[in-house]
Amino acid sequence: MPQFSDDLFLGPAQTYMGLDLSQTEGIYTGSVTSTTMTITAIQSGEPLTLGQYVSGTGITAGSYITAFVSGNGGIGTYTLSASSSATGSITITSSGDAYLGDPAPMDLGVGPLGRVYIWDCVPQTLQTANIAASQTASGAGAVTLTAGTSVKTVVRPDGVTVLQLNTPRALQINTSTTARTITISGYDYYGQPMTEAITVGTQGVAKSGKKAFYQIASATINGSATAVTIGTTDIFGLPVRCFDAGYVVKVGWNNTLAQDAGTFTPADMTNPASSTTGDVRGTYQPSSASDGTKRLVMTIALPGIAVGPNATRIGALGVTQA
Numbered sequence: 001m002p003q004f005s006d007d008l009f010l011g012p013a014q015t016y017m018g019l020d021l022s023q024t025e026g027i028y029t030g031s032v033t034s035t036t037m038t039i040t041a042i043q044s045g046e047p048l049t050l051g052q053y054v055s056g057t058g059i060t061a062g063s064y065i066t067a068f069v070s071g072n073g074g075i076g077t078y079t080l081s082a083s084s085s086a087t088g089s090i091t092i093t094s095s096g097d098a099y100l101g102d103p104a105p106m107d108l109g110v111g112p113l114g115r116v117y118i119w120d121c122v123p124q125t126l127q128t129a130n131i132a133a134s135q136t137a138s139g140a141g142a143v144t145l146t147a148g149t150s151v152k153t154v155v156r157p158d159g160v161t162v163l164q165l166n167t168p169r170a171l172q173i174n175t176s177t178t179a180r181t182i183t184i185s186g187y188d189y190y191g192q193p194m195t196e197a198i199t200v201g202t203q204g205v206a207k208s209g210k211k212a213f214y215q216i217a218s219a220t221i222n223g224s225a226t227a228v229t230i231g232t233t234d235i236f237g238l239p240v241r242c243f244d245a246g247y248v249v250k251v252g253w254n255n256t257l258a259q260d261a262g263t264f265t266p267a268d269m270t271n272p273a274s275s276t277t278g279d280v281r282g283t284y285q286p287s288s289a290s291d292g293t294k295r296l297v298m299t300i301a302l303p304g305i306a307v308g309p310n311a312t313r314i315g316a317l318g319v320t321q322a
């Protein structure tokens with residue numbers, strides 16, 4: 001998982017956020033009658049404040065100051081939270097603050113802290129038939145794939161020949177009939193196998209998929225059609241899992257300083273994924289069409305589950321592809 005040597009991680013240890021339990025903030029001379037405490041001298045420390053815990057001979061444990069009645073510079077009369085039986089002049093000590101929850105013992109410190117991912121790409125112009133040129137399907141079976149504009153043929157290390165895009169993006173399907181399902185098989189940007197079943201609902205109207213493919217290995221159709229095409233869309237796949245729009249810090253498009261008003265689709269966290277679920281990392285469609293020149297720069301905040309010593313594969317890259 002993505003990890004960085006300078007991640008801040010304070011390991012398991014008893015931690016006190018605020019004052020140490022053993023620290024004495026001040027020593028005072030005074031007396032207590034019921035809930036009234038009178039301070040006549042400050043031997044050490046600062047003037048007392050609301051919420052300050054106090055202790056001393058005869059003072060009820062856990063007592064703290066609830067009100068300042070009168071006085072000047074810390075010398076004066078205070079009201080305590082609990083009645084006490086202390087009499088005469090006694091030594092009073094103080095530490096902590098009941099209102100601030102201070103000190104607050106914690107088993108863990110802060111961390112691991114997250115990171116931001118700067119995603120930068122220049123998508124090529126979408127094409128309606130650069131994965132599969134128009135062809136007739138006489139029945140259910142394979143669709144012939146042909147590398148068109150902005151697509152190249154490559155051989156993977158495992159020997160599989162695929163069509164590779166310049167950046168991961170969803171595909172679009174068009175057929176001459178309705179209710180035809182094209183099943184695409186291929187790989188994501190990290191080489192993980194993935195499959196998507198895209199059903200055309202209206203004759204002659206392209207249907208966009210939801211998953212971002214980087215490489216396409218095969219396509220099949222579930223019935224005959226006099227014209228079938230497969231192309232690309234402007235729905236681009238994120239490189240890291242982003243399941244909430246709140247993690248999208250900034251989207252820059254076409255060298256414009258203002259935030260782009262495109263369409264963000266969060267990661268589909270359905271587990272296990274299927275051929276009809278969405279992209280496991282999420283997608284983004286800019287506010288205007290790609291043209292091979294416009295640059296997409298997206299800043300994505302990553303939580304601790306995606307980076308650092310506690311990162312997981314699912315936290316960083318989403319559930320296993322289907």
